[in-house]
Amino acid sequence: MSNLEEIDNFSKIFKANLPLLDVRAPIEFSGGSFPQAENFPLMNDSERHQIGICYKEKGQNSAIQLGHELINGTLKQERVEKWLDFVSKNPKGALYCFRGGLRSKITQEWIYEESGVSYPRIKGGYKALRSFLLHEMVRITNNKEFIVIGGQTGCGKTMLLNEIDNSIDLEGLANHRGSAFGNNVSPQPKQIDFENNLSIELIKKESFSQLLIEDEGNNIGMIHIPDSIKLKSRDSKIILLTASLEDRLRISLKSYVIDMEIQFKAINLEKGFENFSNYWLTSLYKIQKRLGGDRYQSLLTQLKLALKNHQNNADINDYLPLIESLLVDYYDPMYNFQINNKKHRVIFKGNSKEVKKFLEKN
Template identity: 30%
Template structure:
């Protein structure tokens, strides 16, 4: 018989693989870091089972699910073929879905546990750990006008925390262009993992952010720690910033995304400015569009946000940041 295991104990096992048996849609929203999705049911089948449960009976829903499960035993086993590590199987709350798959894998000789409480218990664990996290390091907060290349700087340091990368959003009106946004739950999972990896460092470089990145919210404790960090302002001239924006944003299908966002900015920038920018997009003059967006929108917005900040250092390039950090 398969035993259950608590989240805390499961995460202590180093040589194991987490198997998520929820639907692909559920898995995409969030999952345990590095877990493998072996869905018991497809998205549509899960919906159909739910309808049977509500509209017919629990018995019919269970029978339908069992029939689907038995017809796919070989495919489930194929998904984990070659895995030599111990398995920890989970579903939403540690119910029938994970129990069925765990028992199957157990009969085939795998060492397997069922995660007690499922992904719901893991979610509660993550929230608790984020709330309790002891920030032993000091944040050095990298600030600068849009297009300054702050993200590139972060990637040069091992002891850095790139919140925008975790969120898959650059924290502005155009911040989601070309990116697939993460859910709050998945963001929290990845954030906790990154924070754990920074233990042992005395200093951590991070980009200055508001508490919201797109639709995602930073833990209050983390945001407070960032606000208290030493602040570095990266000075980069307008043309260089416009060049950076052009290279990062105006690529492939992202161009159409930008154009559609511009068309919804008439109340912010005025009809004449928007029409001018849209025409320049159509002409392929992306440097012009980037520069005007910085002048007409981004720079004034950023300066207002940062007006009460007192900066500890002013730098012009990566080399000067290395001297400080």
């Protein structure tokens, strides 16, 4: 069926959030995909493995024949029905396999034979989309003005970015808050997924004259910041967000205590507080060497008191001395040292309201 449609306007695919039917094997999908994609494979992992061996030993025709032997009858019908359900729910979508070759063509043909619908496939498949996104990340980054939002830990940088349309929330995309206490309840994405999602955000926001990102190091948790973003950040102007210690304590208490407990209990009510406690104990342990033995033990004692009062009396006030010490004695000195090396790039300094007003005028 040579008349089945191919799509090669990749920018439109991502700007329009085009629903994508990924027919690769589950192991391929889990290794990297796109936010708007769902996986309904032509072959499962075992079938793909068997057909791959056959292809290497006996060639393409034998591999195709084996594929039809493995996937037929009721099994074939079940898979086609899943595709048809996806097509029905997403009539303006498209499908792809790894290279846009045989698997996506077969899927197209089976969908057409069953429903009469000519559902388009992505030209070049996942590999072409991935290459396009990597290229666009570098191109847009190199041609776009960036402004870096800096500020002390707990001053609300992420909150500010989420209130501004022309911002890229790197920590949100990485699902991590960028410190020893930055783990979230759900795991971080794979590096490939982070890069894909970041590039898609850049494509969607390319129309803005400038983009705002938070001041980050080389990594956010286990996620590596792509070199193009990292290098651009190092050369960009900086706006410093300020907040009172009282506000920083309030923001930190909400983010790292109140919200984290809610999230842990939402996943497992019975073990929620135990998991929340382990999150705090593990996070503090990560920085024990930097804290030094005596200070670590002092903070650990305060943490255990806070956890006990939290669990027994629903009182979270004992976290405040602990958070204040971490902010003032641990994070602030590191921040002050780092920002001192960047002060020549600072173009404005102010609280959230002042920063937003400055950005509106500039």
